[in-house]
Amino acid sequence: MVNAIIFGAPGSGKGTYASRLQSKLGVDVIATGDVFREIIKEDTPLGRKVKGYVEEGLLVPDEVVIEVLQERMAKIPSGKGFILDGYPRTIEQAKALEKITKIDVIIQLIVPDWIIIERLSARRICRKCGEVYNLRYLKPRVDMVCDKCGGELYQRSDDTPEVIKRRIKVYEQQTKPILKYYREKKVPFVEFKTESLEMPPEVAVEEIIKGLQKLKLV
Ligand code: ADP
Numbered sequence: 265m266v267n268a269i270i271f272g273a274p275g276s277g278k279g280t281y282a283s284r285l286q287s288k289l290g291v292d293v294i295a296t297g298d299v300f301r302e303i304i305k306e307d308t309p310l311g312r313k314v315k316g317y318v319e320e321g322l323l324v325p326d327e328v329v330i331e332v333l334q335e336r337m338a339k340i341p342s343g344k345g346f347i348l349d350g351y352p353r354t355i356e357q358a359k360a361l362e363k364i365t366k367i368d369v370i371i372q373l374i375v376p377d378w379i380i381i382e383r384l385s386a387r388r389i390c391r392k393c394g395e396v397y398n399l400r401y402l403k404p405r406v407d408m409v410c411d412k413c414g415g416e417l418y419q420r421s422d423d424t425p426e427v428i429k430r431r432i433k434v435y436e437q438q439t440k441p442i443l444k445y446y447r448e449k450k451v452p453f454v455e456f457k458t459e460s461l462e463m464p465p466e467v468a469v470e471e472i473i474k475g476l477q478k479l480k481l482v
Contacts, residue, residue: 265345266291266481267365269352271443272373273435275380275387275428277458277468279396281373282349284469289482292340296350298394299336300324321422321431323353330360337364347371353438358445368481370446371472375458377432382461384428388417401462452479 266289272278279295286293300318304311310328317324333351340346352358361367386399388408392415397404404410408417422431447453454475456468476482 269348270371275384276373276375291345326356390415
């Protein structure tokens with residue numbers, strides 16, 4: 265059982281690796297962005313409250329995020345580990361997490377900007393199940409159709425080069441203090457560096473698992 269947080273810029277492969285680690289390690293993956301998109305679909309008072317923030321790409325206020333996370337974490341079966349994706353994004357959120365559970369490891373994905381831009385411009389996502397594809401490197405079997413569920417694939421409106429550059433900057437500014445926070449707390453890190461565009465997800469995932477094994481976490 266491992267409790268991990270995965271950090272990586274948009275386009276670092278974070279979502280792809282997390283979903284593979286989920287089945288390989290038998291952990292739950294909690295991606296706060298996905299959780300919010302689900303909540304918005306439900307059209308409840310909470311959904312209406314977070315909608316504006318998510319659509320503008322702004323951080324949802326800490327007290328809301330923390331409550332939503334707490335609820336979601338309570339659903340993890342006991343004895344099962346988890347990987348958090350998209351949380352914490354502020355020190356306040358990191359502190360709140362500490363009160364809920366212990367974090368064993370930080371998985372940090374390091375990817376140069378040019379690779380991120382290449383990848384994200386070709387990214388397509390399933391409307392139905394959220395599976396992620398890439399028109400160049402991770403193609404669906406049938407054009408614009410999800411291999412897993414047959415859903416329609418779409419391109420996120422923020423997956424364009426100009427917006428991507430801005431998102432990388434924002435990511436770095438937001439994440440720096442949080443990584444520093446965990447380093448100071450002496451939480452171990454598993455770093456994975458991507459140096460080529462052709463890095464197959466299986467290799468990345470194997471390397472990450474090796475890192476976790478070295479730390480005797482899996
Ligand atoms: P992105 O890769 O574009 O940042 P995510 O799927 O991780 O996308 O998140 C989508 C949106 O959900 C964010 O822009 C933000 O509005 C909200 N969100 C997700 N996680 C958090 C968080 N930990 N704190 C505040 N807002 C969050």
